[in-house]
Amino acid sequence: MDIRSVIAAQNYAGARPATQADPDHQGAAQGLRATFQDFAATLKHSEQVAQSSMVGQADPHALVQALAQTELAVETAVIVRNKVVEAYQEILRMPV
Template sequence: MSTVSFNAYTALNTTRPADGAQSAGKADAAKNPVAEGISDFRTAMQQAEQSTMQTAVAGADPHAMVAALANAELMLDAAVTIRDKVVEAYQELLRMPV
């Protein structure tokens, strides 16, 4: 079996603001519900991944893994639903006569 060095969170972490603008960006992110939602989504996915790895490698509590995976699944379903609604709204705008 080959080892794949792909990290699903790389795309979320690639663009970072400069150090000077980072503190101002964090203050804006605290007020922005979209940024909070993305942060919560990323945290849920990372917790599910860590819990799964700990259960597979160290034999950690499987109940914690199931709970983390269920939370990640709910977050993913919500993200997909929101994406679908945004795409649907965009398509409706394109269909409007000018």
Template sequence: MSILSALAPDLYARDRMVVRPEAADPDLATTAATFAAEFAQTLNRNEATARAALRGEAELHSLIEALTSTQNAVETVAAVRDRVVEAYQEILRMPV
């Protein structure tokens, strides 16, 4: 028995950790829930800023930041939605 064959199990275990780490990636449901919660939180925070600006309690600069942030959030959600629809359509095109 050579030294290399004796070390093979240890080397295999080490390489497996590099290729596929033991720490589990968050699943799709958790990622989607986190994304939706952050989106709702962003919209609520920016809506509160807009209401404060209408009452004269917030500066114009903060209102513009809130509007820009809301626009970016909505565009991001639309892009994610488009990618999900595109992936679904790809799945439907697969031969059975």
């Protein structure tokens, strides 16, 4: 057996744990999950305030504030979506 293949096999075996998923690691997936949960919570809160306002239980100022927060959240989501689509299109344009 060639010494280079033995060294390559040893290096591969040593590097293999780096490719395994670490369930305790709080990476980008956790950050995205928290962002989506915050977005959903903002929409839900705004809906509750709007319903309360319709029956006269919430003041108009709270309704305007909730709608402004929702508008900002939706605009942010649209901007992020556009950036993701733009990045995907840029990747598709790359020569192979």
